[in-house]
Amino acid sequence: MEKHLNLTLQVWRQKDGKSEGSFVDYPAKHISTEMSFLEMLDVVNEDLIRKGEDPIAFDHDCREGICGTCSMVINGRPHGPKERTTTCQLHMRSFSDGDTITIEPWRAKPFPVLKDLIVDRGAFDRIIAAGGFISAPTGCGQDANALPVPKQNADLAMDAAACIGCGACVAACPNASAMLFVSAKVSHLALLPQGQPERYSRVRDMVAQMDSEEFGTCTNHGECEAACPKGITMENIARMNRDFIKSSLTFRPEIASGGAG
Amino acid sequence: MELNARTPEGPIEKSWDKHRFDLKLVNPANKRKYKILVVGSGLAGGAAAASLAELGYEVECFAYQDSPRRAHSIAAQGGINAAKNYHNDGDSIFRLFYDTVKGGDFRAREANVYRLAQVSVNIIDQCVSQGVPFAREYGGLLDNRSFGGAQVSRTFYARGQTGQQLLLGAYQALERQIGLGKVKMHSRHEMQELIVVDGVAKGIVTRDMVTGEIRSHLADAVCLATGGYGNTMYLATYAKGCNGTAIWRAYKKGAAFANPCFTQIHPTCIPVTGDHQSKLTLMSESLRNDGRIWVPKRKEDCGKPPSQIPEEDRDYYLERKYPSFGNLAPRDVSSRAAKQVCDEGRGVGPTGLGVYLDFEDAINRLGAKKIEEKYGNLFEMYERITDENPYKTPMRIFPATHYTMGGLWVDYNLMSTVPGLFVLGEANFSDHGANRLGASALMQGLADGYFVIPYTIGGYLAGVKPGTRITEDHPAVKDAMAAVQNKVDRLFAIGGKQTPTHFHRELGKVMWENCGMGRNEAGLKKALEVIPQIREQFWQDLALPGSGNELNQSLELAGRVADFLEIGELMCRDALERRESCGGHFREEWQTEEGEALRDDENFCHVAAWEYTGDGNAPKRHIEPLKFENVHLATRSYK
Numbered sequence: 020m021e022k023h024l025n026l027t028l029q030v031w032r033q034k035d036g037k038s039e040g041s042f043v044d045y046p047a048k049h050i051s052t053e054m055s056f057l058e059m060l061d062v063v064n065e066d067l068i069r070k071g072e073d074p075i076a077f078d079h080d081c082r083e084g085i086c087g088t089c090s091m092v093i094n095g096r097p098h099g100p101k102e103r104t105t106t107c108q109l110h111m112r113s114f115s116d117g118d119t120i121t122i123e124p125w126r127a128k129p130f131p132v133l134k135d136l137i138v139d140r141g142a143f144d145r146i147i148a149a150g151g152f153i154s155a156p157t158g159c160g161q162d163a164n165a166l167p168v169p170k171q172n173a174d175l176a177m178d179a180a181a182c183i184g185c186g187a188c189v190a191a192c193p194n195a196s197a198m199l200f201v202s203a204k205v206s207h208l209a210l211l212p213q214g215q216p217e218r219y220s221r222v223r224d225m226v227a228q229m230d231s232e233e234f235g236t237c238t239n240h241g242e243c244e245a246a247c248p249k250g251i252t253m254e255n256i257a258r259m260n261r262d263f264i265k266s267s268l269t270f271r272p273e274i275a276s277g278g279a280g
Numbered sequence: 281m282e283l284n285a286r287t288p289e290g291p292i293e294k295s296w297d298k299h300r301f302d303l304k305l306v307n308p309a310n311k312r313k314y315k316i317l318v319v320g321s322g323l324a325g326g327a328a329a330a331s332l333a334e335l336g337y338e339v340e341c342f343a344y345q346d347s348p349r350r351a352h353s354i355a356a357q358g359g360i361n362a363a364k365n366y367h368n369d370g371d372s373i374f375r376l377f378y379d380t381v382k383g384g385d386f387r388a389r390e391a392n393v394y395r396l397a398q399v400s401v402n403i404i405d406q407c408v409s410q411g412v413p414f415a416r417e418y419g420g421l422l423d424n425r426s427f428g429g430a431q432v433s434r435t436f437y438a439r440g441q442t443g444q445q446l447l448l449g450a451y452q453a454l455e456r457q458i459g460l461g462k463v464k465m466h467s468r469h470e471m472q473e474l475i476v477v478d479g480v481a482k483g484i485v486t487r488d489m490v491t492g493e494i495r496s497h498l499a500d501a502v503c504l505a506t507g508g509y510g511n512t513m514y515l516a517t518y519a520k521g522c523n524g525t526a527i528w529r530a531y532k533k534g535a536a537f538a539n540p541c542f543t544q545i546h547p548t549c550i551p552v553t554g555d556h557q558s559k560l561t562l563m564s565e566s567l568r569n570d571g572r573i574w575v576p577k578r579k580e581d582c583g584k585p586p587s588q589i590p591e592e593d594r595d596y597y598l599e600r601k602y603p604s605f606g607n608l609a610p611r612d613v614s615s616r617a618a619k620q621v622c623d624e625g626r627g628v629g630p631t632g633l634g635v636y637l638d639f640e641d642a643i644n645r646l647g648a649k650k651i652e653e654k655y656g657n658l659f660e661m662y663e664r665i666t667d668e669n670p671y672k673t674p675m676r677i678f679p680a681t682h683y684t685m686g687g688l689w690v691d692y693n694l695m696s697t698v699p700g701l702f703v704l705g706e707a708n709f710s711d712h713g714a715n716r717l718g719a720s721a722l723m724q725g726l727a728d729g730y731f732v733i734p735y736t737i738g739g740y741l742a743g744v745k746p747g748t749r750i751t752e753d754h755p756a757v758k759d760a761m762a763a764v765q766n767k768v769d770r771l772f773a774i775g776g777k778q779t780p781t782h783f784h785r786e787l788g789k790v791m792w793e794n795c796g797m798g799r800n801e802a803g804l805k806k807a808l809e810v811i812p813q814i815r816e817q818f819w820q821d822l823a824l825p826g827s828g829n830e831l832n833q834s835l836e837l838a839g840r841v842a843d844f845l846e847i848g849e850l851m852c853r854d855a856l857e858r859r860e861s862c863g864g865h866f867r868e869e870w871q872t873e874e875g876e877a878l879r880d881d882e883n884f885c886h887v888a889a890w891e892y893t894g895d896g897n898a899p900k901r902h903i904e905p906l907k908f909e910n911v912h913l914a915t916r917s918y919k
Contacts, residue, residue, distance in 0.1 A: 021553075035830065053553040055665075061558055061781070068779045068834060073825050076833055078346065080519040082559045084661065085444055086350040101664075108664050133490055134831040141467070144347050148459030152452035153411045157331040157730045160405030164366060167420025177413040177438060180445060184349055213411050 052112040076135040084108040087183030092123040097187035127195035142232040150224030179206040191246035194235030199243035202259035219266035303739035311336035313746035315499040321348030324705025325505030326450035327729025333462035352519040356443025357564035359435035360722040362400040371432040384713020385863035399731040410449040472764040481700035492829040505704040508684035514788020516681035517562040523840040535696040536889035538689035538709035541855035546682030547614035551634040560680040570642035605918040615679035638674035689889040693736035704728040714863025776821030780838040800868040804856040815845040
């Protein structure tokens with residue numbers, strides 16, 4: 020049943036990447052429990068604009084839990100209190116009348132704040148560009164059924180591929196490690212036959228890029244798995260570590276030779 | 281304005297092969313001398329940018345999102361069609377072609393649709409080779425399902441996240457090219473203007489959404505893959521950022537806008553809860569494979585819990601009206617049927633704007649576990665949003681704006697009426713005619729990006745001399761930059777009281793009421809009076825905080841709303857002039873006795889393409905006649 024709440028928001032406000040930020044309190048009155056968390060912020064922002072104040076900047080797009088754009092830490096938890104739920108799908112019925120809610124951006128050095136709750140997650144794209152793909156130029160595909168994939172592998176690959184790249188895992192990790200994100204892509208592609216030729220160079224290149232972006236290392240806290248809105252498991256990290264060790268042992272530098280003619 | 285579709289002559293089965301051979305090629309060593317801009321990074325844009333870079337062109341790609349992986353193609357749930365006939369159930373390229381032409385209510389170009397069906401099989405091969413984890417059977421082969429109005433199993437899927445997985449495939453291919461230095465990616469950049477010199481597209485002007493910098497990008501060709509304009513309706517299943525600005529700028533620079541009134545209203549969305557609603561969430565149409573749609577037979581029962589309404593008092597209206605297709609009737613037909621029962625006062629839920637989608641029979645037949653396996657993530661999503669458990673009580677659904685079949689007019693090469701400007705995916709007026717079939721949007725986006733534009737753009741560039749790009753000091757560049765800056769300044773100068781969202785919501789109400797599921801002359805005429813009034817209020821009373829030289833989401837939205845306020849008017853104008861009902865365009869004056877759409881093939885078997893003639897002037901309506909030589913014009917029947 021629909022109810023209405025009166026809340027206090029403590030929101031991180033920061034003009035831009037160069038300015039210092041601080042928490043500012045805002046009342047949020049007569050908030051319907053049917054609203055999503057972002058719709059609640061829309062209502063607060065509409066009021067701010069009408070008063071001539073700068074509205075709270077936050078990233079959002081699809082608002083159906085799949086694009087991975089929304090990114091805020093709510094009461095100390097990335098994406099808020101509900102398990103396996105992105106901020107955009109969190110509804111106000113998860114809160115009670117009179118609550119004070121703190122809202123902060125992802126906090127990690129590789130994710131610099133651009134404004135208020137908006138951070139730059141370009142590091143994730145650069146990790147994918149370093150190796151998170153199968154080199155299959157357009158037109159090269161053989162018949163899709165030519166290579167059967169055991170259902171179990173396809174399902175496990177899909178489990179890993181469900182990652183939406185939101186960065187909650189990094190925000191939740193005390194070390195700001197990106198291991199869950201990177202391992203999800205490594206696993207997705209390593210589990211499929213099409214991913215085998217580049218399997219070991221991929222993991223090496225992606226990990227090297229991850230390190231150069233200054234993400235921390237994994238020390239098995241497990242916060243990432245708990246925060247992940249898509250249920251990506253730490254099993255992927257174990258798989259990535261195995262592949263990484265193997266790649267380190269079998270690494271052969273590329274030899275430029277032959278082929279010309 | 282001339283609308284030359286450049287459709288190849290001869291038998292349709294050979295058209296694309298012949299055309300590909302007739303297209304001129306660009307010498308491999310020359311390819312790197314051409315620069316191509318791709319605006320948008322979804323299935324069409326991402327696939328195009330990656331494929332063109334693989335060929336050796338210099339490519340720059342633009343997205344308003346923070347990463348190309350977030351384009352709204354990612355939200356497509358159900359699947360992608362391909363005429364693989366892996367299930368030996370009678371599918372073929374011709375059948376997919378036939379279904380698409382018929383499903384589009386005979387308002388698409390035959391040759392384009394045939395090509396789409398042809399390359400559909402290549403798309404699946406390409407995606408599998410990229411590592412897209414499609415659903416598989418125990419033997420390891422690809423699984424298929426039947427979907428949205430098709431009687432064969434031709435839909436490939438990756439759980440309820442097919443769009444996500446296909447987009448990640450294109451995104452990974454794109455990132456690979458970015459890593460190789462072949463594509464320059466501009467995230468958080470929004471296209472604000474098209475640069476045209478002597479009628480030819482030569483570049484774009486963008487605004488950097490972080491710094492506010494307005495700058496030009498010059499090239500030999502421009503591809504727009506910026507999606508649809510359905511957010512004109514305010515409430516829609518689109519992402520909040522989806523907008524019509526890029527195609528609208530192009531329209532105002534001479535690109536014809538085709539069939540703007542062809543919008544798709546999707547039958548299975550979660551109903552609206554109140555004025556705070558910011559968007560609508562789709563529940564995949566695949567649910568209709570197992571769910572049964574009904575409302576109470578009597579108005580008086582609408583307030584009762586569904587469990588207390590006995591079987592004999594329920595009206596399974598789709599099964600009753602369309603016995604052979606039943607709950608799988610196409611989207612336009614199902615949406616209209618839902619509107620009809622709600623108009624009769626038999627809608628359910630707090631607002632009366634909803635119908636039940638009931639899984640009780642399927643759960644009894646297959647077991648809750650099987651249903652969870654098939655639709656688990658969708659059921660979870662429904663519960664998260666509505667706080668109701670669909671395993672126990674039927675879902676409530678209602679139609680919502682979902683896709684626009686209209687868009688910029690393109691010829692067989694996907695080139696608009698502005699030479700050098702190509703339009704891909706949902707942004708073009710596309711291959712879906714007046715109604716798109718389920719699982720066909722992903723197919724078209726990827727077809728355009730992977731398998732059409734890489735050939736056709738070469739045919740154009742072969743005729744462009746390398747090294748003839750204009751430079752930043754060209755007057756056309758300066759004019760375009762000034763126009764963008766001028767618009768920003770004008771928006772800030774208003775200094776009014778109302779938020780951009782306020783005006784967007786007002787526009788949405790007018791559009792939904794008068795240019796939504798049912799349209800009539802009086803309503804459309806009224807909308808054409810009211811929309812200019814809202815637009816006038818917008819330019820007099822908009823409140824805009826901050827400045828243009830910073831990250832300013834209110835400014836972004838205001839710019840988009842300013843364009844929606846013009847696009848909405850063109851949609852209504854087109855709807856008014858199309859005096860027939862076809863597909864998603866239902867003119868109440870043209871219906872059969874049973875309430876079905878009544879086409880007028882004698883007068884309206886054509887594409888209507890609108891030419892901009894200046895602000896304040898009525899746009900000019902041009903016609904591209906449609907010929908049906910392979911699929912004969914017939915009344916659609918799903919009975």
